[in-house]
């Protein structure tokens with residue numbers, strides 16, 4: 001390390017997090033983040049002088065074998081609960097990932113690489129490698145790469161299920177999805193087309209928008225800011241808020257917490273599921289940023 005590179009020790013602490021699970025706390029000159037090796041999951045990202053950008057439930061469980069409710073779960077190799085699959089949203093959010101690289105940039109950014117334990121191949125998932133790379137500064141960049149290490153084509157779904165903090169979900173509006181077809185999970189997956197310039201949320205919303213590469217912005221008049229979710233390598237965007245009734249049925253989400261979150265998930269799911277040839281790789285990237293004003 002040369003003299004101009006900021007020292008890692010001043011920026012990263014290895015801690016026992018909630019439930020005694022291994023956690024990294026990361027400080028940069030712009031921001032603070034937390035990352036659990038469980039699920040390889042970022043659970044906190046906050047810019048100096050702003051409310052957190054990511055939401056994590058106060059009621060989340062932090063236990064081996066159970067997903068963390070909040071932050072940015074990695075969903076792979078299936079989305080939801082297809083018939084015959086053992087867990088909702090796949091295996092990646094249940095595994096303990098390993099830290100493979102940690103480095104400071106000359107500008108003061110922090111870069112981390114993580115690896116999901118090797119999948120040797122079985123009925124639920126063929127042999128594959130799953131890695132992620134995070135860059136933390138005044139923005140948060142997360143990239144997940146999947147490589148098919150098996151000898152046959154591998155079809156799968158992949159998604160970064162970003163939970164964003166909002167002041168009051170009933171007052172936000174979401175842009176970037178106009179004229180996009182979606183599957184509405186609240187009506188059994190019925191197809192519809194969003195013609196409105198803004199998505200607003202007054203009750204449960206659970207939509208898989210298809211064939212859209214556009215960034216999405218969440219405009220928040222209560223927190224007086226706009227959060228932007230840019231993406232690369234993603235054809236689907238999912239918008240989810242459980243609304244009051246579903247929130248009450250989720251044991252790891254407080255009854256009123258649905259008011260303070262919205263998921264803007266980027267990936268390739270449903271019609272946009274990916275197929276990799278043997279040896280093939282794919283990368284999915286999101287970049288989260290915020291600016292003042294709704």
Ligand SMILES: O=P(O)(O)OC[C@H]1O[C@H](O)[C@H](O)[C@@H](O)[C@@H]1O
Pocket residue numbers: 067088089161185206207238239240263265
């Ligand atoms: O409760 P989970 O398994 O974490 O799923 C939480 C939510 O994830 C996605 O957003 C899906 O579109 C929703 O249907 C689901 O309810």
